[in-house]
Amino acid sequence: MANPNSSKTALYGGLIANIGIALSKFVAAYFTRSSAMLSEGIHSLVDSGNAILLLYGVSQSQKPADARHPFGRSKELYFWGLIVAVLIFAIGGGMSFYEGIKHIEHPEPLTDPLWNYVVLGVAIGFEGWACWLAVKALKAGANGSNTGFWTMLRQSKDPAVFASVMENLAALLGLVFALAGVYLGHQFNNPYLDGAASIAIGLLLMLVAVFLVSRTKGLLVGEGVDAETLEGMQVIARSQPYIEHIAPPLTMYLGPQDIMMALDVEFRNDLTAEEVEEAIDQLQDAIKAQYPYVKRIFVEAKAVSARGRQVLK
Structure with a gap:
């Protein structure tokens, strides 16, 4: 950058x-x-x-x-x-x-x-x-x-x-x-x-x-990050202990030092809503530590409990 x-x-x-x-x-x-x-x-x-x-x-x-x-x-x-x-x-x-x-x-x-x-x-x-x-x-x-x-x-x-x-x-x-x-x-x-x-x-x-x-x-018009960076983001997300599956991240450059990212994440079914909140915070911190210009991360969390509640953060 x-x-x-x-x-x-x-x-x-x-x-x-x-x-x-x-x-x-x-x-x-x-x-x-x-x-x-x-x-x-x-x-x-x-x-x-x-x-x-x-x-x-x-x-x-x-x-x-x-x-x-x-x-x-x-x-x-x-x-x-x-x-x-x-x-x-x-x-x-x-x-x-x-x-x-x-x-x-x-x-x-x-x-x-x-x-x-x-x-x-x-x-x-x-x-x-x-x-x-x-x-x-x-x-x-x-x-x-x-x-x-x-x-x-x-x-x-x-x-x-x-x-x-x-x-x-x-x-x-x-x-x-x-x-x-x-x-x-x-x-x-x-x-x-x-x-x-x-x-x-x-x-x-x-x-x-x-x-x-x-x-x-x-x-x-909304160019995203390169393939290598995208793969690195997915590696970080998959390494989180509470994540079962993630869809390919959606990214967009808002500026040379300002990237927006959206993630569709499936967490383990046995997590409580509070644990999901904590897992999302950990995921965001891990990505920003490696890619500091990712200023905004939006996570759609699915399968957060046995009832199938969804959390959007």
Whole structure:
């Protein structure tokens, strides 16, 4: 599970880097008339806004439960993660693609690329730092697991983390595209290559957005824990001395650190209602000890006595 402090550190790092980089890219684009550089400026500006939205989502998701939100507001982070993905696609990808097409239709004369090289070099340094912070937060959320990078990315339930990682990776690759467009355009005296680089950046951002939409959509509609965690929960439940049988647990992520769980349990017929209550408490404590982010456990207890009474807790 992701540490909220490491998530915020990654977001703040990306925000600081992207604001400075966006300003420098726009200045360079103004002096050089580079479409790829303008697209990169738009990309960094969108990333800055996205970091602010995710930070807002983190803040809202940590508000306590109330009468209108009895389960808390953890899912709010997923909502803002979805908004970020849409913005990346529509503004970042769409505008970069549009700028590339416009530049190919009406190419600007090539000018001294020194500004572009300086800004791109500085930007790569800042983006590399921001990407390192995001990947560090991703690894922290994996709790020391030896799974591969892409597996950790797919398994992460925190949009503040996986969106930061994908945005910063896309930013680094976009900078490479922009650098290649500027260099090859001057090398071959072909201004159309600069526009082609802008189109490539736009398509890259759209692909990243599609990935983020698919991840946040699953979490918004009620994604549960992975098969390994589910099996571990069942092992704990079956190890309890008073349990005869359990159905597969039903789980749902309400937030990156907030899991809800429902269990259908059959206890021994010779237990009294008081003993069932105690057994339920023991079961809940055992599961939460192993999986502390399971904040709410609802147990439907059956066969609690010879009369077949049911207890719902």
